[in-house]
Structures are given as C-alpha cells and as structure tokens.
Amino acid sequence: MADDDAEAPSSYMPVVIKEHFATTMARMKADKPGLMDKQMVLMAQRYDLANHPAKNVTMTGGKPIQEGVRVKLNNGITWDKLSAMTPEEIQTKNLYPAGFLPLPHAHQSEGGMVFPKFEIDELKKQEGRDLTRFDLDFDIPDIFLPEFPAPIFLTTRPDLGDVSKGKLITIDNYYETFNGLLNPKQIEGVRLLVTPFAQQQFNQTEDRRSERPSRGVACFDCHANGNTNGAFHLVGDIRPQKFRHRIDTPSLRGVNIQRLFGSQRALKTVEDFTEFEQRGAYFDGDPVIATKKGVNILDRGSQVQAMAEFQEILDFPPAPKLGIDGKLDPRKASGAELRGQQVFFGAGKCASCHTAPYYTDNLMHNLRTDRFFKPHMVNGMMAVSDGAIKTFTLRGIKDTPPYLHDGRLLTLEDTIEFFNLILETHLDDQQKKDLLSFLRVL
Missing domain, CATH: 1.10.760.10 (Cytochrome c-like domain)
Structure with a gap:
C-alpha cells in the first residue's frame, strides 16, 4: 500500500490500539495543561x-x-x-x-463528553463513579451554567411543584423519590435514564479517557434531573473531525411538545433519539467501536418506550x-x-x-x-x-x-x-x- 493511501481520511476510528494505556494516559496528562491553557485563552479573548x-x-x-x-x-x-x-x-x-x-470543543481533535465539576463531584459522592477525564477539563465557568441540582416539575402532578426535593436524581435515590408518584413503567424509565452504560470515553477498554475502567455514562449525567448541566460533546454525524460541531446539552423539559430531536439530526420522536444515542452518539456514530466497548441495545417496545414515557411528563418551570x-x-x-x-x-x-x-x-x-x-x-x-x-x-x-x-x-x-x-x-x-x-x- 502506498504511503498516501495509508494516510487517507477515514470515517472510522482505530479499533486496535497499539499504544499501552499507561503510555497514552501519561502522554495526555502531560499535554493537558497546555491544551487547557490554549482553550481558556480563547475563552478569555472571546x-x-x-x-x-x-x-x-x-x-x-x-x-x-x-x-x-x-x-x-x-x-x-x-x-x-x-x-x-x-x-x-x-x-x-x-x-x-x-x-x-462556533465554539470549539475543549479538545476538538479528541472530542467526547465533558462534564462540569459539580456533576462529577456529586456522582462520586453518591455512586463512587468518576466522570473525570485525564485529558481535559470543563471550559465554561460554573456561574454561566444551569443551577444544580435543577428542580423537576411533572405535567401529571403540577400540584407538587419541585419533586426532586433538592437532590440530584441517581441510581441511589430514584426509587424512593418517585415510588408513589409514577406508574411502574415510568419508574422503570427513570431507572434506565440513571443507569450508566459504556460510552466512548467512559468504558472498560484501553482507549477510554478515565483513569480506571468505567461503568459508563447515564442519560441523566448530562440531562441532570431532566434539565441540563451544560455538559458538552461533539455531534456524531459529521466528518471529518475538524468540521464536527460542539453540542451543548439541551433541557428535556417540555419534550412532550417537541417534534424534532437533536440540534441538527431532525429525529422525529424522543424514542428515535433515545435509541440513536445508545447505538451511535455514545460512540461518536461508530458501530464498530460500539461493539468493542459494549453497546447497550435497548428494546424499543419496552425499555425505550418506558424511558420516553417518563421524559414526556417533564414539565417546564412555572x-x-x-x-x-x-x-x-x-x-x-x-x-x-x-x-x-x-x-x-x-x-x-x-x-x-x-x-x-x-x-x-x-x-x-x-x-x-x-x-x-x-x-x-x-x-x-x-x-x-x-x-x-x-x-x-x-x-x-x-x-x-x-x-x-x-x-x-x-x-x-x-x-x-x-x-x-x-x-x-x-x-x-x-x-x-x-x-x-x-x-x-x-
């Protein structure tokens, strides 16, 4: 094969990693200060x-x-x-x-999910799960991000006001919070929304970006309490990498009145979007990588529908x-x-x-x-x-x-x-x- 052919652009990510994980992590940790300094200089200039x-x-x-x-x-x-x-x-x-x-990702060539520190700290406290990346940090100051944890309002029980009781809803407390307020299918939907599944940067393989093997990321890690915490990612459906758009996490409040999902993908139902996220966006649109890292294929008729049924009763604030x-x-x-x-x-x-x-x-x-x-x-x-x-x-x-x-x-x-x-x-x-x-x- 000619050298120029070997370097031709590809839509696929490398599956076989030829560098030892410890070497990758040491290299990226060493690069991190310079990388973040460059991004924060950009933010201060803008x-x-x-x-x-x-x-x-x-x-x-x-x-x-x-x-x-x-x-x-x-x-x-x-x-x-x-x-x-x-x-x-x-x-x-x-x-x-x-x-x-357009605002670039904090590390555009690498991409992936990045979480604000307050989300990382609360999940460590509740679940012992760590969403810290060793290669980069969050780049927008907390003062410009949504309140945390956000109130939760339900279309089915507007009389209750905020049902979160000031807590971040996680796998540790979802049942005690919603038992008696939701039907069993909706409670199952919440369970799936707060259950971590393998994701591009947070998984058990050697091309993760967390120090330790990770159980993964939950839907509500970004859509905290059904709202948003400002976590960002890159859209999964654009190539090459330099043209991929940063995407800020939108709120799920009022999903029931929406008819398009994804900022540019124009998916037609929240069920479509839920399934797309698990099969594609969690792995930057790469099904080969998804297989390697442990894709979680949700059943459309039960699991996806249950997740959607809860999302669709998340109300706007008064x-x-x-x-x-x-x-x-x-x-x-x-x-x-x-x-x-x-x-x-x-x-x-x-x-x-x-x-x-x-x-x-x-x-x-x-x-x-x-x-x-x-x-x-x-x-x-x-x-x-x-x-x-x-x-x-x-x-x-x-x-x-x-x-x-x-x-x-x-x-x-x-x-x-x-x-x-x-x-x-x-x-x-x-x-x-x-x-x-x-x-x-x-």
Missing part, C-alpha cells in the same frame, strides 16, 4: 468571564443569573455601529465578534405571568415586560420561529451566519456555517444557559445581540432591555 449576577433575578431554584453582554468587540466598534453594517462589510473588515463564531395562550397577563406583567413582548412579536422577529405558547415552531432554520465571516481554523475546529438548526423552545430559557446549540452565547443579553445582528433587526438599547425583561419571565 468573553468577559467575570462574576456579574443580575439584581433580583434568579433561576427557578434560586441560582443568580449572570447579566450583561459578555461577547467582546474589536477595539473602536460598538454594537450599534456593528448592527448598522451589512454582512458583507462585517466580513470584509473582519469585524464579526469572535464570541459569535411561569406565573403567562396566560393560557403563552402570552403575558397584562394584570401581572410590568411595563418593561409588556413592551418586551411587543418587541418579541414585532420588531425583533423572534416569533417568526419561536411561536407561542411554547415558543418554538418545531422546524429547522439556517441562519446563514457564514455571511459575516470567512471560514478559518479555531483551536482545531473549522469555523464554517452552522447549517440548519432546530428551533429550541424558549419556555424556561433563563434556567438553561449557555445558549445556542453549542453554548457559544453565555447570557441572554449575548443572545439578543447575536440575533439582532444575524436577523438585521436594528433594535435600539431600550428595545433590547425590554426584550430581556420578557425573556426572563417565559
């Missing part, structure tokens, strides 16, 4: 990462919300000046904010200012919130995709962000167009930072500036403030 909590505004469970636009602009430019330019001008002058570019049509009750809302609603359904063009009452149209849209910048490499990732992305629901949006499918937007203010630029809506400062007030009560 964002203001200081702790600036909003006054009198918290997530549903009480965690402070970070306020302010955190995406940094080039010297001499303002948001008003930027939004007055055409996409072509911004691209030509290289003025597109770096924080609006929004007491909204009426049954999903819009503000004028007797309960402030002037700023009512004005923000007008911006949302009017000048902001938000409702063209995020329709009431659940603030999603259950479709996919291509924002064509590549109008604003030229493709280029960023920490091992090729920054190009995102392509079609599904419309995420905005109900309970204040509970689920960071935003966009890859978590590149740290605050709601960042999100407002992003869409003001991309949609070319030219909102003024007051309209942006009012829109923020509205988003915070959804």
